Amino acid sequence: MPTDRSDLSNAAGSLDGIGLLAPLPAGERAAVARRCRWRRFHAGEQIIGHGDGEPERADVAFVVEGRVRVVSHSAGGREISFDDMEAGGFVGEMAALDGLPRSASVVAVAEGTVIAFLPARPFQELVSGHPVLARSMMLHLTGKLRLATDRIMELSTLGANNRVHAELLRLAKRGRVEGRAAVITPIPVHGDIAARVSTTRETVARVLSDLSRDGLVERRPDALVIRDLTRLERLVEDVRGGG
Amino acid sequence: MPTDRSDLSNAAGSLDGIGLLAPLPAGERAAVARRCRWRRFHAGEQIIGHGDGEPERADVAFVVEGRVRVVSHSAGGREISFDDMEAGGFVGEMAALDGLPRSASVVAVAEGTVIAFLPARPFQELVSGHPVLARSMMLHLTGKLRLATDRIMELSTLGANNRVHAELLRLAKRGRVEGRAAVITPIPVHGDIAARVSTTRETVARVLSDLSRDGLVERRPDALVIRDLTRLERLVEDVRGGG
Numbered sequence: 001m002p003t004d005r006s007d008l009s010n011a012a013g014s015l016d017g018i019g020l021l022a023p024l025p026a027g028e029r030a031a032v033a034r035r036c037r038w039r040r041f042h043a044g045e046q047i048i049g050h051g052d053g054e055p056e057r058a059d060v061a062f063v064v065e066g067r068v069r070v071v072s073h074s075a076g077g078r079e080i081s082f083d084d085m086e087a088g089g090f091v092g093e094m095a096a097l098d099g100l101p102r103s104a105s106v107v108a109v110a111e112g113t114v115i116a117f118l119p120a121r122p123f124q125e126l127v128s129g130h131p132v133l134a135r136s137m138m139l140h141l142t143g144k145l146r147l148a149t150d151r152i153m154e155l156s157t158l159g160a161n162n163r164v165h166a167e168l169l170r171l172a173k174r175g176r177v178e179g180r181a182a183v184i185t186p187i188p189v190h191g192d193i194a195a196r197v198s199t200t201r202e203t204v205a206r207v208l209s210d211l212s213r214d215g216l217v218e219r220r221p222d223a224l225v226i227r228d229l230t231r232l233e234r235l236v237e238d239v240r241g242g243g
Numbered sequence: 244m245p246t247d248r249s250d251l252s253n254a255a256g257s258l259d260g261i262g263l264l265a266p267l268p269a270g271e272r273a274a275v276a277r278r279c280r281w282r283r284f285h286a287g288e289q290i291i292g293h294g295d296g297e298p299e300r301a302d303v304a305f306v307v308e309g310r311v312r313v314v315s316h317s318a319g320g321r322e323i324s325f326d327d328m329e330a331g332g333f334v335g336e337m338a339a340l341d342g343l344p345r346s347a348s349v350v351a352v353a354e355g356t357v358i359a360f361l362p363a364r365p366f367q368e369l370v371s372g373h374p375v376l377a378r379s380m381m382l383h384l385t386g387k388l389r390l391a392t393d394r395i396m397e398l399s400t401l402g403a404n405n406r407v408h409a410e411l412l413r414l415a416k417r418g419r420v421e422g423r424a425a426v427i428t429p430i431p432v433h434g435d436i437a438a439r440v441s442t443t444r445e446t447v448a449r450v451l452s453d454l455s456r457d458g459l460v461e462r463r464p465d466a467l468v469i470r471d472l473t474r475l476e477r478l479v480e481d482v483r484g485g486g
């Protein structure tokens with residue numbers, strides 16, 4: 001895997017870490033890697049945009065190293081973010097499948113994020129032609145659709161405060177559970193939570209300070225601690241209704 | 244196609260009208276039809292629910308005749324609806340693909356809706372094993388994902404009034420265009436619009452009456468007329484920002 005060159009345009013690295021491609025024989029995966037355009041990105045740099053005419057316009061982007069974020073912006077410039085994708089995943093598959101304009105932008109979150117861009121046509125042939133890959137792609141799209149459906153339900157039925165509670169619960173469940181508590185590291189940035197539940201940074205700060213005062217949340221130097229996971233769960237379920 | 248029996252459980256009808264299956268040879272499509280459980284539903288009857296243990300729990304549902312609606316309910320009982328599906332389409336593919344609980348219910352909208360239920364396993368084999376069907380399924384899921392993303396952006400950035408304007412614009416574009424006007428038939432039910440943009444019937448009624456007073460919307464006995472499509476478009480784009 002190329003790690004010490006910033007210009008990777010002529011270096012075909014390895015796609016061995018990409019989950020989607022794991023069922024392929026190694027030789028076939030190496031052939032896919034050679035068809036890719038490789039590039040390293042700085043943190044904050046745009047990987048996929050709305051611009052036309054760019055060569056990567058309908059490419060799928062395999063995240064080989066680093067981490068990327070999928071974001072859109074409202075007319076007022078507010079950021080609405082979708083799921084982050086870690087190394088081993090991929091983004092940009094919607095336009096690569098249907099050829100329609102990009103539904104969102106993708107930016108590098110980690111410094112030195114390495115992307116392998118595969119053009120739309122070979123990507124389509126790859127995922128439709130192999131039954132195992134076809135099934136993986138359908139499961140991937142179905143998973144995204146379930147997350148989107150949950151978010152639509154939350155936006156439709158919960159107020160901003162409760163959406164922040166629900167996001168904290170999701171973060172807590174991915175964190176380290178210690179008895180009744182859950183430890184979230186690193187401390188989530190208010191703006192990131194705001195972008196994920198479509199509210200303002202100010203609302204997130206206010207909800208967190210209310211939860212601190214109630215003793216439900218404790219801010220340590222390096223972690224955010226949910227002191228009673230069950231109480232937070234109840235706070236969310238009471239409003240959502242558990243249906 | 245069975246049309247005069249209400250109990251279709253032993254009658255294998257034809258799946259020739261199902262778009263997804265059109266690329267299959269006729270004999271193979273007939274074999275799929277024989278593996279289905281066939282049933283006719285009354286308008287308003289539930290086709291897929293959240294219940295466990297039902298035999299159709301993870302089946303995909305081909306809509307052979309009629310029309311169905313995908314809906315969820317908030318804790319307060321408010322209906323949140325997703326796209327309707329006409330004859331020729333299918334619903335329930337998410338649980339059929341991933342085996343997880345149903346994300347929403349499906350109800351028959353048209354009287355005498357005929358559904359062919361195909362169990363999860365043969366459905367998965369069908370759509371992963373045929374490259375053309377695999378590609379259709381991916382395009383289907385991508386299309387749903389784009390609609391969901393648009394809805395998330397609308398819920399995140401538009402107020403309820405503007406979401407009603409955006410829904411009217413979508414209905415108008417599917418309707419009959421006459422010069423600068425668009426004719427929507429049948430007249431949409433306030434509750435249906437409300438469920439699709441996650442607001443109340445009262446808000447829909449108020450927005451429509453405001454638009455009538457401004458002369459932008461005219462209610463005829465059998466149709467709702469948008470008298471100036473461009474003005475409605477501008478109303479939506481000014482707020483959304485066109486990005």
